Amino acid sequence: MGLEAKEFESVVLICLKVCFMDGVVSESEEEAIFSELSRVYDVSRSEFDGLVDAFFESEFNLEDLAKNITKEDLRSLTSRVAKISAESDGLEISESEAWKKLNTLWEIH
Numbered sequence: 001m002g003l004e005a006k007e008f009e010s011v012v013l014i015c016l017k018v019c020f021m022d023g024v025v026s027e028s029e030e031e032a033i034f035s036e037l038s039r040v041y042d043v044s045r046s047e048f049d050g051l052v053d054a055f056f057e058s059e060f061n062l063e064d065l066a067k068n069i070t071k072e073d074l075r076s077l078t079s080r081v082a083k084i085s086a087e088s089d090g091l092e093i094s095e096s097e098a099w100k101k102l103n104t105l106w107e108i109h
Helices: 004-022 029-041 047-059 062-067 072-087 092-106
Strands: none
Touching: 004 029, 004 047, 004 062, 004 072, 004 092, 029 047, 029 072, 062 092, 072 092
């Protein structure tokens, strides 16, 4: 799966947004995102850390981020990684609701 930089950025930011719904992105959540995505994509830790920094330096809206991903396979991957990472430290209700909202926006059942 070829991935443009903007698409990869959106995948990471969406996963971080779902994980942050409980007010924190834990180290285990961050590691889960990096681990899952680095299995599929050639991404350096410094590139990933730069996106994490960008996430905390800006305000991102889940709906707006979701619009950046139009490919079904990428939506599926993002949904899967978001759930795995949010579950890595115990899935909170707020994280679960954000994940469900994402799937509703993308019509993933």
